[in-house]
Amino acid sequence: xxxxxxxxxxxxxxxxxxxxxxxxxxxxxxxxxxxxxxxxxxxxxxxxxxxxxxxxxxxxxxxxxxxxxxxxxxxxxxxxxxxxxxxxxxxxxxxxxxxxxxxxxxxxxxxxxxxxxxxxxxxxxxxxxxxxxxxxxxxxxxxxxxxxxxxxxxxxxxxxxxxxxxxxxxxxxxxxxxxxxxxxxxxxxxxxxxxxxxxxxxxxxxxxxxxxxxxxxxxxxxxxxxxxxxxxxxxxxxxxxxxxxxxxxxxxxxxxxxxxxxxxxxxxxxxxxxxxxxxxxxxxxxxxxxxxxxxxxxxxxxxxxxxxxxxxxxxxxxxxxxxxxxxxxxxxxxxxxxxxxxxxxxxxxxxxxxxxxxxxxxxxxxxxxxxxxxxxx
Amino acid sequence: xxxxxxxxxxxxxxxxxxxxxxxxxxxxxxxxxxxxxxxxxxxxxxxxxxxxxxxxxxxxxxxxxxxxxxxxxxxxxxxxxxxxxxxxxxxxxxxxxxxxxxxxxxxxxxxxxxxxxxxxxxxxxxxxxxxxxxxxxxxxxxxxxxxxxxxxxxxxxxxxxxxxxxxxxxxxxxxxxxxxxxxxxxxxxxxxxxxxxxxxxxxxxxxxxxxxxxxxxxxxxxxxxxxxxxxxxxxxxxxxxxxxxxxxxxxxxx
Ligand SMILES: Nc1ncnc2c1ncn2[C@@H]1O[C@H](COP(=O)(O)OP(=O)(O)OP(=O)(O)O)[C@@H](O)[C@H]1O
Ligand SMILES: [Mg+2]
Numbered sequence: 001x002x003x004x005x006x007x008x009x010x011x012x013x014x015x016x017x018x019x020x021x022x023x024x025x026x027x028x029x030x031x032x033x034x035x036x037x038x039x040x041x042x043x044x045x046x047x048x049x050x051x052x053x054x055x056x057x058x059x060x061x062x063x064x065x066x067x068x069x070x071x072x073x074x075x076x077x078x079x080x081x082x083x084x085x086x087x088x089x090x091x092x093x094x095x096x097x098x099x100x101x102x103x104x105x106x107x108x109x110x111x112x113x114x115x116x117x118x119x120x121x122x123x124x125x126x127x128x129x130x131x132x133x134x135x136x137x138x139x140x141x142x143x144x145x146x147x148x149x150x151x152x153x154x155x156x157x158x159x160x161x162x163x164x165x166x167x168x169x170x171x172x173x174x175x176x177x178x179x180x181x182x183x184x185x186x187x188x189x190x191x192x193x194x195x196x197x198x199x200x201x202x203x204x205x206x207x208x209x210x211x212x213x214x215x216x217x218x219x220x221x222x223x224x225x226x227x228x229x230x231x232x233x234x235x236x237x238x239x240x241x242x243x244x245x246x247x248x249x250x251x252x253x254x255x256x257x258x259x260x261x262x263x264x265x266x267x268x269x270x271x272x273x274x275x276x277x278x279x280x281x282x283x284x285x286x287x288x289x290x291x292x293x294x295x296x297x298x299x300x301x302x303x304x305x306x307x308x309x310x311x312x313x314x315x316x317x318x319x320x321x322x323x324x325x326x327x328x329x330x331x332x333x334x335x336x337x338x339x340x341x342x343x344x345x346x347x348x349x350x351x352x353x354x355x356x357x358x359x360x361x362x363x364x365x366x367x368x369x370x371x372x373x374x375x376x377x
Numbered sequence: 378x379x380x381x382x383x384x385x386x387x388x389x390x391x392x393x394x395x396x397x398x399x400x401x402x403x404x405x406x407x408x409x410x411x412x413x414x415x416x417x418x419x420x421x422x423x424x425x426x427x428x429x430x431x432x433x434x435x436x437x438x439x440x441x442x443x444x445x446x447x448x449x450x451x452x453x454x455x456x457x458x459x460x461x462x463x464x465x466x467x468x469x470x471x472x473x474x475x476x477x478x479x480x481x482x483x484x485x486x487x488x489x490x491x492x493x494x495x496x497x498x499x500x501x502x503x504x505x506x507x508x509x510x511x512x513x514x515x516x517x518x519x520x521x522x523x524x525x526x527x528x529x530x531x532x533x534x535x536x537x538x539x540x541x542x543x544x545x546x547x548x549x550x551x552x553x554x555x556x557x558x559x560x561x562x563x564x565x566x567x568x569x570x571x572x573x574x575x576x577x578x579x580x581x582x583x584x585x586x587x588x589x590x591x592x593x594x595x596x597x598x599x600x601x602x603x604x605x606x607x608x609x610x611x612x613x614x615x616x617x618x619x620x621x622x623x624x625x626x627x628x629x630x631x
Contacts, residue, residue: 001490001497001506003483010485010526292481295440296495296542297470371466372440374481 003293003302004309007286015314018278022318025271026351027326031333032264033343034326038336039260043169043253046108047244050091050117052214053223055244056230059237064093064211065169065244066251071236073183073208076113082229084221089116090210092182095172096189098152105142107175108168109152111182117214120176126161132178137161142173153188155181169252171335183207268350275351276358279311283362290366291374303366307359315355319348385452386413387549387582388437393446395432395605406432407443408605416549416580419573419595421587424602430586433602434552437584438473439465451549470499474543476553476585481539482527488538489514489523495545513541517571532559540568544575551575553585562591569595 008015046065055064056071056079063069073090080088092111097104112118114129120137126146129135136157138144148159157177166174177185187207217223227238239247249257283290290303323344330337395407406429414420422430435441437448439455448456451472455461462468469475482491489510496506514520517537527535536559543551551572557565569592576583585596593599601608 001486001494001503003485003494006490007485288481289483289485292483294466295469295475295481296498297466297546298498299466302498370440372435374477 002309003306004313007289007306008310008313018282019314019317019321022275022278022314023321023325025274026319026322026347029264029267029271030323030326030339030344030347031330031337032260032267033347034330034337034339035333035335036257036260036264037338037340037343039253039256040249041338042167042171042336043248044245045166046110046168046174047241047248049121049166050089050112050119050214051121051216052117053217053241054085054215054226054230054238055241056213056215056236056238057211059235061237062239062247062251064091066247069211070209071212073210075210075233075236076116076213078233079213079215079230082226084218084226084229086216086218087117088213088215089113089118090179090213091118092179092186092211094182094186094189095168095170096152096185098150100144100148100150105144105150106172107138107142108170108172109182109185110174110176111179111185111210112176113179117216120161120163120166120174122163123161124164126159128161129176129178130160133181134158135160135177137163137176139163139166139173139175141165141167142175144175152177152181153185155184157181165336167336169248179210183209272350272354272358275315275354276361279307279314279355279358280361280365282310282314283307283359283366287366287369288374291369291371294369294371295374300367304363307362307366308356311355311359311362312352315351319351323348384415386415386449387451388412388414388584389449390437391447393433393436393443393448395429395436395441395443405605407436410446410602410605410607412600412607414550414582414584416582417576418597419569419576419583419585421585421593421596421599422602423587423599428602429605430602431554434554434584434586437550438475438552439468470495470546472548472550474546474548474551476536476540476543476551476556478555478558482530482535482542484527487524487526488519488530488534491527491538492541492545495542499546510541510545513544514538517541518567533561533564536560537564537568540571547579549579549581551581551583551585553583555586555588557587557589557592562589565589565592566595 056075057063057069058071061067061069076088076090079085090113094109095106096109097106099105110118119128123137124140126137129137134155134157136150136159138159140162144150144159146159146162150157150159163174168174215226217226223240227240230236230238293303327339330339391411393407393410394405397404397406410433422433424430432441436443439460442460443456445458446456447454450468455468483494486494489507492510492513493506496509497503501509511520511523514523517540519534519537519541522530522534527538530538536556540556553572557568560568572583572585573595575581
């Protein structure tokens with residue numbers, strides 16, 4: 001006869017309600033972990049999508065994401081000529097807001113040269129950009145659909161393809177347009193004074209500027225040797241893909257990462273305390289029954305079994321339901337929630353551990369209880 | 378210490394004292410209590426409230442440690458200034474059945490499972506425990522309530538289930554604290570007859586606290602506690618069994 005199961009069945013409503021509360025709590029913990037992972041993952045999509053080895057940016061900056069970087073448009077040709085470079089492409093990055101269907105869309109615009117590195121890696125539906133003007137590939141997160149038309153600057157762009165999960169480190173959905181279109185857009189959106197200077201051909205401005213050059217290295221060369229070779233141009237600086245990824249996770253999203261990390265830790269501690277309290281009171285409520293069990297001759301093992309089994313049942317059901325809940329609703333979060341199986345397993349293991357430790361508290365209490373308390377009227 | 382030819386008592390306590398607290402708050406619940414109960418005997422324990430009846434039962438049932446004295450249960454010395462067994466619960470499971478004034482049934486088990494749980498703790502198979510539990514409930518005329526939860530039982534039904542639980546393991550020592558308080562006099566009589574039957578059939582000793590004058594005639598002896606002392610004539614252990622009766626009981630011929 002399993003006493004733990006019988007007791008749960010007798011108070012089924014209460015037990016399930018407690019499990020439900022626990023599952024909400026654990027669901028929140030899981031989603032926090034997912035948000036943390038999602039933030040880092042989102043920050044890296046932008047750097048990883050072009051699948052390149054070397055980033056060339058303005059000298060003295062750590063661009064193009066951590067700091068602003070502007071370099072001349074002909075840099076790409078110079079880099080492409082370097083020994084060991086298999087492909088190179090110019091890219092621009094800018095954030096814009098554009099009206100669509102009655103509201104303002106905030107978008108992260110990537111300008112790239114079709115056929116060269118820098119564009120989207122995978123098109124989910126539709127096609128890649130085929131014409132040199134007024135076509136765009138947008139991410140689904142923007143809410144744009146195939147065939148939608150969107151006004152950017154003075155021109156109207158048509159959505160020809162959609163990507164999945166492409167967002168900037170700030171969470172804005174990415175759209176891809178051609179380099180020429182993006183340069184035009186940068187010019188149109190520049191302050192009027194700068195624009196006048198550029199049009200006159202005077203001053204520092206020039207319409208043929210880009211933010212970075214991305215390059216792939218052939219199999220027999222190394223990213224470091226290319227970076228070394230590119231140092232001869234004093235107005236450029238070069239970094240490897242790994243370097244760029246580090247900059248993104250370490251600087252761009254560092255504060256947000258730490259904030260969420262800290263909050264997740266706090267939440268974990270709070271959950272542990274709550275689980276411990278729930279299990280402790282669960283035992284407190286049963287002391288009289290435990291005293292009766294002792295009186296009729298139940299061994300310590302029987303009593304420990306009763307408490308431990310209930311604790312584990314609660315932990316497992318609470319965690320299982322919480323995980324189910326969060327997997328179901330995670331896609332409705334405004335930003336990516338990335339649930340890794342190893343995170344789930346780690347949390348599950350932590351919950352089990354907390355359950356065991358906190359039932360140890362209850363067990364201590366239960367073993368101390370005097371069987372004579374069962375007699376009291 | 379026993380007269381030659383005398384049966385070994387099932388319950389034998391000598392010079393038991395028990396006090397709670399110290400100094401100002403000290404309460405002497407039992408003072409130098411000695412008594413013997415032999416197999417087949419049904420003993421009533423009488424006394425005003427606070428006289429130490431429950432305390433005495435708890436000491437005999439190894440629930441409460443006395444302050445001093447000597448206890449032997451079923452021929453085994455279990456207390457001699459300290460407990461001589463570390464597994465008092467196993468001792469209780471083997472030898473002692475408790476019946477309380479408040480039934481103390483486990484609220485999450487049905488009537489029959491409340492009885493069966495004792496048997497399964499003692500190592501009986503689930504089927505066997507259940508079978509014997511239902512038999513016992515039938516025997517106590519609550520078989521029809523075997524699937525009811527304790528919360529849905531009347532006081533008398535709950536008490537009979539509790540008695541079934543106390544009897545389940547065929548203990549040779551049954552300690553009952555006002556077992557019939559919650560029953561009407563007819564039921565109380567049935568219960569006492571049943572306890573007597575158990576005492577005879579199982580060679581058991583029954584020690585019951587009671588206030589119920591209507592059932593006095595069903596006891597072999599009546600011991601009186603007053604302020605923690607057993608009444609003089611009841612305490613004298615070396616007197617012949619008939620000599621310590623405070624009242625002649627009309628014992629059924631057994
Ligand atoms: N755990 C305890 N701590 C302190 N004093 C106690 C404790 N248990 C009992 N006492 C005291 O010991 C004395 C005897 O108590 P006991 O419960 O044995 O009386 P009783 O004869 O069973 O009374 P009643 O008929 O009311 O049940 C009382 O004065 C009581 O207050
Ligand atoms: Mg009492």
